Amino acid sequence: MKRLFSRTIFIEVLGNPNSNLIDIDKVAKIAHDNAIPLVVDSTFTPPNLIRPIEHGADIVIHSLTKFVGGHGTTLGGAIIDSGKFDWAASGKFASITDPNPSYHGVSFTEAVGPEAFVTKIRAILLRDTGATLSPFNAFLLLQGLETLSLRVERHVENTKKVIEYLKNNPKVEKINHPSLPENGYKDLYDKYFPNGAGSIFTFNIKGSEQDAKDFIDRLQIFSLLANVADVKSLVIHPASTTHSQLTAEELHDQGIEPNTIRLSIGTENIDDIIADLDQAFNG
Numbered sequence: 001m002k003r004l005f006s007r008t009i010f011i012e013v014l015g016n017p018n019s020n021l022i023d024i025d026k027v028a029k030i031a032h033d034n035a036i037p038l039v040v041d042s043t044f045t046p047p048n049l050i051r052p053i054e055h056g057a058d059i060v061i062h063s064l065t066k067f068v069g070g071h072g073t074t075l076g077g078a079i080i081d082s083g084k085f086d087w088a089a090s091g092k093f094a095s096i097t098d099p100n101p102s103y104h105g106v107s108f109t110e111a112v113g114p115e116a117f118v119t120k121i122r123a124i125l126l127r128d129t130g131a132t133l134s135p136f137n138a139f140l141l142l143q144g145l146e147t148l149s150l151r152v153e154r155h156v157e158n159t160k161k162v163i164e165y166l167k168n169n170p171k172v173e174k175i176n177h178p179s180l181p182e183n184g185y186k187d188l189y190d191k192y193f194p195n196g197a198g199s200i201f202t203f204n205i206k207g208s209e210q211d212a213k214d215f216i217d218r219l220q221i222f223s224l225l226a227n228v229a230d231v232k233s234l235v236i237h238p239a240s241t242t243h244s245q246l247t248a249e250e251l252h253d254q255g256i257e258p259n260t261i262r263l264s265i266g267t268e269n270i271d272d273i274i275a276d277l278d279q280a281f282n283g
Contacts, residue, residue, distance in 0.1 A: 007092055008037050013052060013192075014044040016228075017238045017262040018176040018255045019201040021185040024192070028056020035090040043067070044229065048149045049156075049197045058085040059117065066229035070144040070151055074137045079121060083114035096120055151231060154267040155199040161270050162263070162277070166203055171281050173204040176255060199265040200228045202238065202256075205281075209258035212237055216261060218280040221272055233266035233273055 009031045011022050024040065031038040037058035042050065046067040052060050062068060064076035087096045088109045096116050099105040103123055108116035126132060133141070163179065166172045177198055178185035189197070205212050216224060222235040226242055236242060238256050246254065265273065 006034075006036055008039055010039045010041070012041045012044070013050060014178070014198060014200070016044065016200070017202050017242065017260075019044070019178055019198045020176075020183075020255070021178045021188040021192070023188055024052055024055040024057065031058075032056065035086075036092065037085045037090075044200055045193075045197055046148055046152055048152055049195070050192055053080070053082045053084075055192075058082050064141050064144075065227070067152060067155075068144050068148060069141050070147065070229070070231050071140075072225070072227045072230050074133075074140045076133055076137060076141050079118065081115070081118035081121075083118075085117070087116050100124070151267055155229070155265060156196040158267065158270050158273060159199040159201075159265045160196060162265050162273060163201075165274050165277065169281060171206050173206045173259065175201070175203045176260075177201040200262065202260050202262045204257055204259045205261060207259055209237075209239065212259045212261050213240075215280050215283075218283040219276055220279070221268060221276040222263070228262075228264040230264060231267050233268060233276075234264040236262050238262050 009027060011024070011027055013024065014021060024038075028038045038056060039059045039061065040052040040057040041061050042052050043061070043063040043066050046062070059082065060080040062078045062080075064078055065072065065074060068078075069076065087093045097107060097109045099107050100120075106123075108120045108123075112119045160179075163175065163177055166175050167180075176183060178189040178193075179196070179198065180186065205215055216222075216235050216237055219235055222233045223230075224236060225234045226236055227234060238260055239251055239258055242262075243251060243254065243256055246256075251257070
């Protein structure tokens with residue numbers, strides 16, 4: 001097998017915006033066979049849905065603004081270090097293993113062993129960038145964390161019913177969700193998410209880009225926002241907003257078409273969510 005010369009492998013559990021999946025176990029083996037760490041962004045899949053460290057991830061990151069906060073009130077992020085990666089044996093991370101002249105000549109691997117990476121973040125990154133939450137922002141995120149599992153259960157339950165509704169809607173051209181066999185991710189979805197996941201996904205409406213935008217404008221419960229994983233349902237047109245810097249060819253390559261609409265299913269009553277979608281389709 002050809003050896004990789006990368007410094008790290010970075011993946012998302014579920015991709016944005018189409019909720020595509022990757023086999024974390026296999027990628028972790030490739031990373032570790034090449035003595036490089038696997039970093040996993042699990043923002044779209046909070047810990048009560050999947051724990052990537054149990055599948056070989058060395059570092060997991062979350063945008064706390066999404067599921068954890070739950071209300072779009074606070075910017076924040078989290079880095080979870082598994083403490084399992086051998087930074088010294090890898091031989092590729094001198095800033096962690098060699099004496100650091102800006103911090104009294106400390107070698108983080110020698111000083112704290114398996115906690116070297118996260119200690120470097122606390123000692124160097126926080127010192128140099130000031131990336132620290134204010135007390136009130138921390139309070140808001142902690143408040144959100146208390147209801148995380150309850151909200152995620154409702155997100156998943158509502159999503160399953162929305163998918164069923166869209167599958168039977170003649171005005172829907174395609175649904176991009178890993179639970180559907182036609183998308184090629186069903187086996188991985190069943191493996192990693194036996195209780196469901198993927199409340200952020202896309203579908204293509206039959207028609208043009210303008211038809212997609214008109215549909216979005218007719219929605220009344222869904223909020224037109226670029227955020228995701230909020231307690232309330234959200235909608236956006238990726239090609240003209242979140243992914244607008246891509247060329248038409250690049251958009252197509254990423255599975256984003258002019259008629260693609262991204263939904264983030266919230267926790268409202270499912271009858272209200274489906275009624276809103278229905279009136280937008282038929283408006």
